[in-house]
Amino acid sequence: xxxxxxxxxxxxxxxxxxxxxxxxxxxxxxxxxxxxxxxxxxxxxxxxxxxxxxxxxxxxxxxxxxxxxxxxxxxxxxxxxxxxxxxxxxxxxxxxxxxxxxxxxxxxxxxxxxxxxxxxxxxxxxxxxxxxxxxxxxxxxxxxxxxxxxxxxxxxxxxxxxxxxxxxxxxxxxxxxxxxxxxxxxxxxxxxxxxxxxxxxxxxxxxxxxxxxxxxxxxxxxxxxxxxxxxxxxxxxxxxxxxxxxxxxxxxxxxxxxxxxxxxxxxxxxxxxxxxxxxxxxxxxxxxxxxxxxxxxxxxxxxxxxxxxxxxxxxxxxxxxxxxxxxxxxxxxxxxxxxxxxxxxxxxxxxxxxxxxxxxxxxxxxxxxxxxxxxxxxxxxxxxxxxxxxxxxxxxxxxxxxxxxxxxxxxxxxxxxxxxxxxxxxxxxxxxxxxxx
Numbered sequence: 001x002x003x004x005x006x007x008x009x010x011x012x013x014x015x016x017x018x019x020x021x022x023x024x025x026x027x028x029x030x031x032x033x034x035x036x037x038x039x040x041x042x043x044x045x046x047x048x049x050x051x052x053x054x055x056x057x058x059x060x061x062x063x064x065x066x067x068x069x070x071x072x073x074x075x076x077x078x079x080x081x082x083x084x085x086x087x088x089x090x091x092x093x094x095x096x097x098x099x100x101x102x103x104x105x106x107x108x109x110x111x112x113x114x115x116x117x118x119x120x121x122x123x124x125x126x127x128x129x130x131x132x133x134x135x136x137x138x139x140x141x142x143x144x145x146x147x148x149x150x151x152x153x154x155x156x157x158x159x160x161x162x163x164x165x166x167x168x169x170x171x172x173x174x175x176x177x178x179x180x181x182x183x184x185x186x187x188x189x190x191x192x193x194x195x196x197x198x199x200x201x202x203x204x205x206x207x208x209x210x211x212x213x214x215x216x217x218x219x220x221x222x223x224x225x226x227x228x229x230x231x232x233x234x235x236x237x238x239x240x241x242x243x244x245x246x247x248x249x250x251x252x253x254x255x256x257x258x259x260x261x262x263x264x265x266x267x268x269x270x271x272x273x274x275x276x277x278x279x280x281x282x283x284x285x286x287x288x289x290x291x292x293x294x295x296x297x298x299x300x301x302x303x304x305x306x307x308x309x310x311x312x313x314x315x316x317x318x319x320x321x322x323x324x325x326x327x328x329x330x331x332x333x334x335x336x337x338x339x340x341x342x343x344x345x346x347x348x349x350x351x352x353x354x355x356x357x358x359x360x361x362x363x364x365x366x367x368x369x370x371x372x373x374x375x376x377x378x379x380x381x382x383x384x385x386x387x388x389x390x391x392x393x394x395x396x397x398x399x400x401x402x403x404x405x406x407x408x409x410x411x412x413x414x415x416x417x418x419x420x421x422x423x424x425x426x427x428x429x430x431x432x433x434x435x436x437x
Contacts, residue, residue: 059166120231325437
């Protein structure tokens with residue numbers, strides 16, 4: 001077992017007064033915990049890791065300026081070295097410090113930062129390679145950056161005084177943690193052999209990782225690429241980019257929650273051309289990028305629990321795919337049953353108003369060849385709630401001892417796009433369902 005220490009930090013005890021980036025603390029214990037965590041991250045001779053909550057998922061953080069500290073992330077997670085990390089910042093000055101001195105933030109980025117920072121949006125920037133170690137960038141010339149909105153995350157970064165490289169705080173390939181206990185269970189049971197401090201800030205509100213955007217060439221070609229859908233929806237990005245900027249002097253001031261700061265650049269101006277937002281795998285493919293990704297979540301299978309995951313689609317099937325009745329699908333996985341006495345145990349993740357719960361529940365449980373462990377995610381009309389509960393559902397069902405997890409596909413709109421991105425990566429198989437059979 002790995003020595004994991006958990007410090008409880010109430011997010012409501014941390015605030016950021018208007019026009020200030022320094023946090024205020026209503027709880028002495030939260031301040032003490034955060035100061036301890038910050039000192040661990042910035043120890044002069046032996047910097048180490050801290051897991052902390054963000055509004056998306058829990059992150060496993062190290063000083064983004066220390067190669068030795070960041071290397072611990074890869075060891076603890078079992079993460080491939082060619083998978084780059086996202087750098088988390090708490091201020092505009094922290095961003096400017098890791099960018100090339102000659103770089104000017106383009107108007108499109110300024111507009112997105114004003115709308116979504118702090119928040120669940122990650123932007124790809126050219127990196128100052130003298131400042132951002134190669135291990136963070138996986139050898140690329142770029143660095144992915146975001147400013148989290150969670151008060152514990154922002155306060156930790158501010159107290160540490162350095163940007164933090166932080167992937168999700170789980171074993172590589174497993175579902176991302178949205179609660180502190182997920183980290184203790186995953187990394188603790190894995191026995192990573194290194195001490196880890198976990199700041200427990202409660203359940204993550206968004207529940208899926210940030211949206212990753214590449215707009216490095218947007219001013220030249222008018223294309224903004226969404227490399228990974230996430231907590232900021234494509235629809236919201238498109239809406240913001242359609243809005244007119246004012247182009248006046250006040251546009252050089254950005255609001256970070258309650259914190260107003262100046263960003264190097266020309267301010268948020270009216271865009272000279274219409275920007276097209278293209279989503280990777282939905283609107284375009286890029287084989288070279290997939291083989292050598294510039295951001296996380298693109299190359300490897302992700303989000304998979306210890307038991308197999310099957311994606312159930314009730315939409316019209318594509319050519320060559322024959323829809324099958326639910327009972328037949330369920331019985332086809334009987335070989336996965338780990339208990340020769342009891343029937344196959346199926347975990348079912350689906351919207352709370354899904355017909356699958358009633359159809360898959362055997363009428364005669366004594367004669368049934370399988371049993372169902374239901375885990376409703378929320379109504380189909382609330383994709384943000386479904387996204388928020390997705391990883392917790394995968395982890396909970398895995399822990400409950402099911403033999404296989406069925407996940408119902410949802411519409412790829414708003415947060416549903418991020419949900420399907422994760423489920424598709426987690427699932428070993430996709431089956432189309434005939435509801436009439």
